[in-house]
Amino acid sequence: MTVPAASLGRKHKVTVIGSGNWGTTVTKLVAENTRDHPDVFERDVQMWVYEENVTIAKDSPHYDAAVGDKPQKLTSIINKYHENVKYLPNIALPPNVIANPSLPDAVKDSTILIFNFPHEFIGNICKQMKGHVLPYARGISCIKGVTVTDDNEIELLCEYIGDTLGIYCGALSGANIAIEIANEEWCETTIAYNTPPCDVRGGANSNSPPSNGADHDHKDARGLVSKTKLTPVPADYPPLDHDEFQKLFGRPYFTVSMVSDVVGVSLGGALKNIVAIACGFVEGNGWNNTAKTAVMRRGMLEIIAFGREFFPETIEEKTFWEESAGWGDMIVSCTSARNWRYSKMAVERGVTVQEIERTELNGQKLQGISTTREVCGFLRARGVENKYPLFFAVDGILDGKVKVEDIPKLFRK
Numbered sequence: 001m002t003v004p005a006a007s008l009g010r011k012h013k014v015t016v017i018g019s020g021n022w023g024t025t026v027t028k029l030v031a032e033n034t035r036d037h038p039d040v041f042e043r044d045v046q047m048w049v050y051e052e053n054v055t056i057a058k059d060s061p062h063y064d065a066a067v068g069d070k071p072q073k074l075t076s077i078i079n080k081y082h083e084n085v086k087y088l089p090n091i092a093l094p095p096n097v098i099a100n101p102s103l104p105d106a107v108k109d110s111t112i113l114i115f116n117f118p119h120e121f122i123g124n125i126c127k128q129m130k131g132h133v134l135p136y137a138r139g140i141s142c143i144k145g146v147t148v149t150d151d152n153e154i155e156l157l158c159e160y161i162g163d164t165l166g167i168y169c170g171a172l173s174g175a176n177i178a179i180e181i182a183n184e185e186w187c188e189t190t191i192a193y194n195t196p197p198c199d200v201r202g203g204a205n206s207n208s209p210p211s212n213g214a215d216h217d218h219k220d221a222r223g224l225v226s227k228t229k230l231t232p233v234p235a236d237y238p239p240l241d242h243d244e245f246q247k248l249f250g251r252p253y254f255t256v257s258m259v260s261d262v263v264g265v266s267l268g269g270a271l272k273n274i275v276a277i278a279c280g281f282v283e284g285n286g287w288n289n290t291a292k293t294a295v296m297r298r299g300m301l302e303i304i305a306f307g308r309e310f311f312p313e314t315i316e317e318k319t320f321w322e323e324s325a326g327w328g329d330m331i332v333s334c335t336s337a338r339n340w341r342y343s344k345m346a347v348e349r350g351v352t353v354q355e356i357e358r359t360e361l362n363g364q365k366l367q368g369i370s371t372t373r374e375v376c377g378f379l380r381a382r383g384v385e386n387k388y389p390l391f392f393a394v395d396g397i398l399d400g401k402v403k404v405e406d407i408p409k410l411f412r413k
Contacts, residue, residue, distance in 0.1 A: 011041055011042045012238065013109055015048065017103070019050065021178045022116055025091075030248055031094040033250070037248075041112075045097055049074055049101055051073060051101040052074045053073065053074070055071050062080075073101070078097070078099035104129070110137060112240070112248065113133065113167075114140050119371075122160065133165050136230075137165075138170075140170050140172050143367075144371070146270045163228050171266045172191045173189065173265050174269075175332040177337055190324045193262075194260040197217070198232040201239050222314065259319065268303065268320060273339045274299070275295065277394050281394075281397060282295055282407060284343065292334065296334050299330070343368075347404060352398075372395050
């Protein structure tokens with residue numbers, strides 16, 4: 001029988017690492033849920049903010065004539081006015097969101113860590129966190145991308161985080177756009193969380209079979225015993241499984257589907273950004289929706305082929321067809337999200353995507369660019385370029401070595 005959370009005594013403390021557009025949006029929705037589920041979660045949600053000096057515009061309701069154009073700390077503005085005026089303007093944040101410029105302090109004593117920042121910063125941020133994270137903390141990565149190890153192996157970002165910090169980390173991805181979620185427009189997502197055997201307490205609500213005590217080793221994305229030896233979540237905390245993450249992330253305007261396929265959700269979220277850039281190129285070149293659909297179809301085939309080739313032991317292909325993190329995310333990313341929008345703009349203006357990134361993104365990065373670089377570098381080192389022509393076409397266009405007009409050649413047998 002599952003023990004009611006209210007009788008367990010301790011509550012889960014939540015920290016979001018990252019405060020850009022997407023990070024602030026996720027903080028908003030989980031803070032609403034920690035407020036609504038006081039039996040499971042501590043009310044206050046820490047949000048780690050990379051400290052910046054920000055000037056509040058005169059047309060902002062938060063403009064103070066006594067301060068004028070004097071720069072103010074972004075964390076101070078968020079905590080005073082409950083708004084991230086730089087990365088999520090005009091969206092009210094719950095008062096239980098606490099902006100914190102100190103990463104070690106923000107993650108201190110937190111049992112749930114939500115990672116949400118550009119993936120090129122992952123190594124440095126995890127390095128700063130080491131030694132400050134509870135050994136039984138659990139994570140959810142909202143970061144879209146993959147990383148390549150020193151020995152040229154592809155690694156899921158959630159596993160990189162988990163192995164670096166000595167914890168287990170799942171992944172979130174789906175057909176959604178941050179500003180629409182922030183405005184509480186209904187959408188859906190997929191969270192992949194494969195509850196570690198050491199955390200399984202049994203009962204009808206567990207997504208994994210009860211452990212018999214002989215097999216407490218958690219398996220990694222390749223089906224091997226993970227090199228990270230986990231510390232169980234203490235029994236006086238509510239369990240951390242699919243039910244608890246539904247409570248933490250699900251809102252009336254944000255439908256969450258829980259699965260255990262971390263590989264499918266991670267690869268869908270990462271590689272669709274390469275395809276979205278390709279679709280932006282196609283549309284910016286003046287081609288129609290049927291051309292863009294052809295690119296999406298080809299892109300999905302390459303994503304699935306990638307999963308089959310490098311994660312054959314654990315990938316569940318049905319994730320791409322049945323879950324928001326699959327075709328749903330692909331469609332949204334290739335028709336309305338930022339990688340599509342800014343690559344389209346680049347072709348229309350006759351400039352590089354990197355130039356658009358510099359001038360239009362307010363200091364943020366297009367994850368599709370870095371993902372393309374890492375994935376194609378990895379595939380090139382393996383000598384399998386011919387298996388992934390669309391991925392390499394995007395890489396070539398970003399480098400100025402391939403023309404958008406060459407894309408149709410990829411479809412000729």
